[in-house]
Amino acid sequence: MISKDVLKSMACLLAWMLYRRNTEVAPRESRAYHGTTMQFRHLPALASGFLLSVSAATLPAFGADIAVPANDPWTGFYLGAQAGNLKGTGSDADFCITGALSPVSGCLGGSNNDGVPSGLDVLDNLLDGASAGGYLGFNYRLDRVVLGLEADLNWDHAEGKSHIPGDVTTDTSFGWDASFRARLGALVGERGLIYVTGGPSWLSMDIGSDLCGYFRSEYAGSAVDCGDSGTEFGWQLGAGAEFLLTDNISLKAEYLHGWYGNQDLNLVTVTEGAENLKYSYKQTLQTNVVRAGVAYHFGGF
Template identity: 25%
Template structure:
């Protein structure tokens, strides 16, 4: 994980330097300052790093009745292009330091289907269970509200760190069909979707270049952690004497986001 973050930060810094070098740079006005409001758009990628753990399989049958031989969990990761926008305010507090606050909003179609769900492979009850549940995890919009603190390497080049609160929209779809034999679903077939907006924290950094006193181009990386989402599935029509289709999912949600952006400063 640490090597992945470090590599992405290095990529962001190099991309920002290359982006700034490739653009025609006009001399900054003598009175140019980083202070002021700005708004911009961004393009990049979001990596979803999710760990799924399954517990409490068919709890009516008693603890330990169903024990997965292949382990209780696994990763459900995905990557997707991300489009976004951001706005904020900078205050140049000295010749070398800039502080500010920023909000951003983005959308990406992170989606991954796994068959069967982690923690259901190798379940055994007299014989191996068949017709195991499958699932799809989807992440769409995200947003954040963060503070920023940067150091001016030159009057036009800012290296900054950022951190604050973040939001992420998640959907989980699980389905299971009753099949002849020792089926996972005893009582009924199921197709259920649960959705939530998770609140977490984010931290990151980047490099930004001022051009002609009003345009700001940047390369940026952020890591976000949204904790663990716990959700029980197949509670409807799947609990009763002689059968119990329920199980509980515990999904640890994290993302890595790398973008390039351009903004106009008022």
């Protein structure tokens, strides 16, 4: 059996690593949000680290002689499949024009109108669709508390459109997402579990627009790159409930909110020799996931 001191050390170390990983990454671009300089992007990381620290801090409280049934289903590895609805919101959106080939350079939209005629608006980008995938985790029961770690990988089919001044439409979509989260739960009876969960997350996004055809015609003979894709790093926090149908099979339902910071993807890039023209789209990306899952618990740990 893994000792409580080993588990406490592992949990505290992971909490510290998650905090350092978030605070050492340099921000992409400094922006002022409503006159405050507080780094809100740190809050999910701090909350996830706090969740791990609380998990570790509960271990000494129970002592060494904890009465847990042999082959308890809430201790051991589990493997499952999940599916649900994924929504994304790109807020504070900016449409930016840069490069020597452009007579105007700057950004306009939700956060500023720098260098571009004012009075124009870039609408928030709203994405909606399905998400399905698998997850692998490990639980460890301590009396009425269940501690765990869980990793998942999901295929996403969520799409959305946004409109930019000049009747320009952008098409965006999520391709996949993954996360590695801690879980801290309390048993309800012997078969029910309610829990909170949080940790780092990764999200793949693609973007394109109807600008592509125009620029390929206008700049015939030049190199025109259309659309862009990227993998965003962020944090997920949420809560859920799980119920054991048998000693090996469980059902769960959970909600997760994700923060992915400032995203910057190119709509069109035109290159003529050493000069270029770039149209890009910037936004602050967040997600909401509601899903259900079924898992097989191996037990016997």
